[in-house]
Amino acid sequence: MKSPVRVGFIGFGTVAEGAVSILTGQQALLRRRAGFPIEIVKIADRDFTRARSAAIPSDILTGDVMEVLTHPDIDLVVELIGGIEPARSYLLEAISHKKHVVTANKALLALHADDIFQAAADQRVSVGFEGSVGGGIPIIRTLQEGLSADKVTAIHGIVNGTCNYILSEMTRHGKPFSDVLKEAQDLGYAESNPTLDVGGMDSAHKLTLLARLAFETPIALKEISVQGIEHITQADIAFADAFGRKIKLLAIAKETDGFIEVRVHPTMIPKQSLLAGVEGVYNAICVTGKNTGDTIFYGKGAGAQPTGSAVVSDIIDIGRRIQTGADSQVTPFPLKPDAPSLPVKQMENVESLYYLRLMVEDKPGVLSRISGVLGGQGISISSMIQQGRKAEGHVPLVMMTHKAKERHIQEAIATIGQMPDVSEPVALIRVEED
Amino acid sequence: MKSPVRVGFIGFGTVAEGAVSILTGQQALLRRRAGFPIEIVKIADRDFTRARSAAIPSDILTGDVMEVLTHPDIDLVVELIGGIEPARSYLLEAISHKKHVVTANKALLALHADDIFQAAADQRVSVGFEGSVGGGIPIIRTLQEGLSADKVTAIHGIVNGTCNYILSEMTRHGKPFSDVLKEAQDLGYAESNPTLDVGGMDSAHKLTLLARLAFETPIALKEISVQGIEHITQADIAFADAFGRKIKLLAIAKETDGFIEVRVHPTMIPKQSLLAGVEGVYNAICVTGKNTGDTIFYGKGAGAQPTGSAVVSDIIDIGRRIQTGADSQVTPFPLKPDAPSLPVKQMENVESLYYLRLMVEDKPGVLSRISGVLGGQGISISSMIQQGRKAEGHVPLVMMTHKAKERHIQEAIATIGQMPDVSEPVALIRVEED
Numbered sequence: 125m126k127s128p129v130r131v132g133f134i135g136f137g138t139v140a141e142g143a144v145s146i147l148t149g150q151q152a153l154l155r156r157r158a159g160f161p162i163e164i165v166k167i168a169d170r171d172f173t174r175a176r177s178a179a180i181p182s183d184i185l186t187g188d189v190m191e192v193l194t195h196p197d198i199d200l201v202v203e204l205i206g207g208i209e210p211a212r213s214y215l216l217e218a219i220s221h222k223k224h225v226v227t228a229n230k231a232l233l234a235l236h237a238d239d240i241f242q243a244a245a246d247q248r249v250s251v252g253f254e255g256s257v258g259g260g261i262p263i264i265r266t267l268q269e270g271l272s273a274d275k276v277t278a279i280h281g282i283v284n285g286t287c288n289y290i291l292s293e294m295t296r297h298g299k300p301f302s303d304v305l306k307e308a309q310d311l312g313y314a315e316s317n318p319t320l321d322v323g324g325m326d327s328a329h330k331l332t333l334l335a336r337l338a339f340e341t342p343i344a345l346k347e348i349s350v351q352g353i354e355h356i357t358q359a360d361i362a363f364a365d366a367f368g369r370k371i372k373l374l375a376i377a378k379e380t381d382g383f384i385e386v387r388v389h390p391t392m393i394p395k396q397s398l399l400a401g402v403e404g405v406y407n408a409i410c411v412t413g414k415n416t417g418d419t420i421f422y423g424k425g426a427g428a429q430p431t432g433s434a435v436v437s438d439i440i441d442i443g444r445r446i447q448t449g450a451d452s453q454v455t456p457f458p459l460k461p462d463a464p465s466l467p468v469k470q471m472e473n474v475e476s477l478y479y480l481r482l483m484v485e486d487k488p489g490v491l492s493r494i495s496g497v498l499g500g501q502g503i504s505i506s507s508m509i510q511q512g513r514k515a516e517g518h519v520p521l522v523m524m525t526h527k528a529k530e531r532h533i534q535e536a537i538a539t540i541g542q543m544p545d546v547s548e549p550v551a552l553i554r555v556e557e558d
Numbered sequence: 559m560k561s562p563v564r565v566g567f568i569g570f571g572t573v574a575e576g577a578v579s580i581l582t583g584q585q586a587l588l589r590r591r592a593g594f595p596i597e598i599v600k601i602a603d604r605d606f607t608r609a610r611s612a613a614i615p616s617d618i619l620t621g622d623v624m625e626v627l628t629h630p631d632i633d634l635v636v637e638l639i640g641g642i643e644p645a646r647s648y649l650l651e652a653i654s655h656k657k658h659v660v661t662a663n664k665a666l667l668a669l670h671a672d673d674i675f676q677a678a679a680d681q682r683v684s685v686g687f688e689g690s691v692g693g694g695i696p697i698i699r700t701l702q703e704g705l706s707a708d709k710v711t712a713i714h715g716i717v718n719g720t721c722n723y724i725l726s727e728m729t730r731h732g733k734p735f736s737d738v739l740k741e742a743q744d745l746g747y748a749e750s751n752p753t754l755d756v757g758g759m760d761s762a763h764k765l766t767l768l769a770r771l772a773f774e775t776p777i778a779l780k781e782i783s784v785q786g787i788e789h790i791t792q793a794d795i796a797f798a799d800a801f802g803r804k805i806k807l808l809a810i811a812k813e814t815d816g817f818i819e820v821r822v823h824p825t826m827i828p829k830q831s832l833l834a835g836v837e838g839v840y841n842a843i844c845v846t847g848k849n850t851g852d853t854i855f856y857g858k859g860a861g862a863q864p865t866g867s868a869v870v871s872d873i874i875d876i877g878r879r880i881q882t883g884a885d886s887q888v889t890p891f892p893l894k895p896d897a898p899s900l901p902v903k904q905m906e907n908v909e910s911l912y913y914l915r916l917m918v919e920d921k922p923g924v925l926s927r928i929s930g931v932l933g934g935q936g937i938s939i940s941s942m943i944q945q946g947r948k949a950e951g952h953v954p955l956v957m958m959t960h961k962a963k964e965r966h967i968q969e970a971i972a973t974i975g976q977m978p979d980v981s982e983p984v985a986l987i988r989v990e991e992d
Binding site: 142146150153154156157158254259260261262265266269270271272273274275340396398401402408413414415416417418419420421422423424429430432433434435436437439440441445448449 | 576580584587588590591592688693694695696699700703704705706707708709774830832835836842847848849850851852853854855856857858863864866867868869870871873874875879882883
């Protein structure tokens with residue numbers, strides 16, 4: 125029998141509870157899989173009054189985080205309190221005590237991955253972060269190991285379950301954004317302050333990690349162009365359908381002309397594509413590789429059990445390295461000083477297809493003037509729908525463009541938005557080709 | 559700089575060529591990812607006259623397999639000749655010389671995995687077999703590591719690209735099986751002798767590996783109930799569509815009542831399910847876990863580059879263990895003497911929903927007699943289509959049943975097939991619930 129790997133938890137919220145219930149409820153299975161037992165030494169939290177499903181002996185619980193961070197019997201610290209501080213300080217403190225760390229904190233890693241990985245490399249300990257992207261989908265390990273022989277050229281990910289749930293429900297039931305958001309909050313799928321999710325920033329956090337692994341390039345959060353789903357209307361969903369497409373919030377990283385594009389925005393994708401079939405709170409990440417082509421990884425993107433399972437898989441993985449003495453020799457994959465770090469492409473230079481929806485006066489010459497502005501920017505229209513001829517007032521004019529540069533389309537819609545024939549700001553949604 | 563991991567190949571066919579072209583064409587990337595260089599020491603094959611895309615120095619090529627198996631400089635032998643013998647002897651010989659081995663040979667592992675893993679455990683070397691299932695999809699590593707913390711309850715896999723291509727084309731273009739098979743052969747998607755693929759045995763080979771990993775239970779190939787796609791007709795595809803379903807060849811392993819079901823057969827699945835959206839030569843494996851729920855892994859199931867990429871990912875993985883000295887301490891995951899090996903459920907005890915298509919005389923009383931036979935076996939009908947009323951002759955009668963035992967449905971259709979009202983053997987296709 126190998127000696128146990130001894131674990132301490134910081135934070136005992138939803139995901140920690142999931143991980144702890146897996147560790148306590150599946151002991152025999154985990155010991156067999158791992159080859160060693162996993163022992164929970166301490167769990168630190170501020171509040172132990174909340175009822176929890178996992179039954180934990182009271183001597184394991186502590187209100188003192190430092191007890192976990194400095195405990196001589198703890199090999200590995202699991203940080204699940206979330207947020208930037210004090211999570212960052214706690215992780216660095218644990219690492220300074222030569223403890224391996226596991227975290228699901230994408231917001232923290234999006235901002236401070238370099239510091240944390242460097243500290244871990246200096247102390248020769250490992251950082252596990254499988255739970256930080258895609259919940260139960262083992263996408264981190266897949267990029268580190270499963271696809272280690274491939275050169276990734278693009279990633280397209282549905283990585284925020286809240287947004288995907290809202291867009292799915294808007295599409296299925298024809299309800300407006302605000303109603304579905306409210307429902308999602310009632311169901312616990314959306315936070316009471318949903319900004320991080322629906323504004324796209326949570327997806328951007330995750331994209332920094334995916335892009336870093338896939339392209340061996342550190343990505344600063346501020347380099348990602350981020351747009352949320354708050355402005356998606358039923359009209360856009362219906363027109364997308366007419367064009368054979370669905371709207372999904374995608375996190376996109378791709379290599380084009382020696383640059384990396386990193387962006388999060390609502391995106392029209394072909395209805396028959398597998399990503400379009402990803403409904404509700406599920407996540408899916410499509411990795412395009414030079415050798416393997418498109419590979420898609422789909423599953424539950426959040427929740428106590430899926431994310432808890434990812435956290436435990438990290439504990440097993442690092443535990444195996446501890447057991448074999450390999451732990452002190454493995455350089456964390458994301459830090460490769462000799463990697464040819466690619467520059468991030470400015471959003472204005474990104475090329476895409478575009479969907480444009482305008483509310484225009486229903487009179488002759490309007491289309492000519494609008495297509496003239498687009499043509500002036502070198503943008504050509506691939507298809508057009510002009511709907512609902514009315515006696516008076518404005519009607520929607522919807523266009524799909526051929527490939528164009530973001531700078532040109534933005535200049536064009538700024539000009540169009542000021543035309544007297546046009547009554548509202550132009551709605552723009554990017555369109556990904558097949 | 560770490561010392562290189564030195565590799566020898568046995569066989570230089572399609573997949574080997576893919577792996578070698580990745581190793582020679584992406585050296586800098588692989589060295590960075592792995593942390594060490596990978597050196598090809600020798601490639602043994604019987605025929606070097608065939609033109610190959612990868613340019614290999616002639617002193618690396620040899621016609622003598624033993625030169626690879628016993629070469630003192632080779633750490634790891636990649637077997638890609640396929641088939642049972644001499645592949646099995648070569649692998650065991652390599653292992654006996656304390657060489658790690660990598661193979662994509664599912665037929666061999668389906669029959670001799672126990673011997674090979676035991677020999678490797680005895681010699682303290684690793685066996686990599688990521689390329690044996692799902693081509694470029696890292697499903698082996700996912701079951702070994704990514705989902706290591708989960709208890710798998712079911713696997714549903716589209717793991718044969720040839721069958722999926724044929725069924726996709728039959729569905730899309732309304733062509734008969736034989737025509738599409740011919741096309742697939744012309745396109746190189748099907749072998750000139752397609753029996754192993756279309757008969758389901760290749761899927762069964764792969765299922766032994768998936769089930770072994772997911773359920774920690776050795777599965778003998780002969781325990782798998784196997785049915786191919788040769789008998790699927792356009793009529794069945796059209797009726798499936800009418801029931802909101804598509805027909806896919808699925809490899810299924812699931813735990814029910816303390817048993818494991820392992821079976822390969824054409825299966826009707828809901829049209830809107832993600833597996834139903836897997837078209838052409840692509841593969842997809844849905845893993846259902848107690849904690850993570852459904853996770854799906856999708857990608858190219860075959861081909862030089864995808865499978866070559868999987869082979870190289872194994873070389874990197876084992877190379878990392880060699881470099882860290884961990885190689886001699888890692889027990890191959892599939893061999894767990896203390897695992898609670900589950901018995902395989904006899905096919906006659908498996909429960910399923912069923913689709914039945916009968917050609918019956920179009921006269922009163924027939925449906926009553928047929929439903930009487932089903933009812934006598936305790937089988938109830940959930941929906942029914944009786945089509946194409948004709949002046950004379952036989953018309954199709956199609957039924958979907960509620961859940962029933964295989965033994966009862968087989969007895970019922972044997973009885974029904976002998977009724978004077980019924981003109982052809984009953985077509986039976988199993989139906990998986992959502």
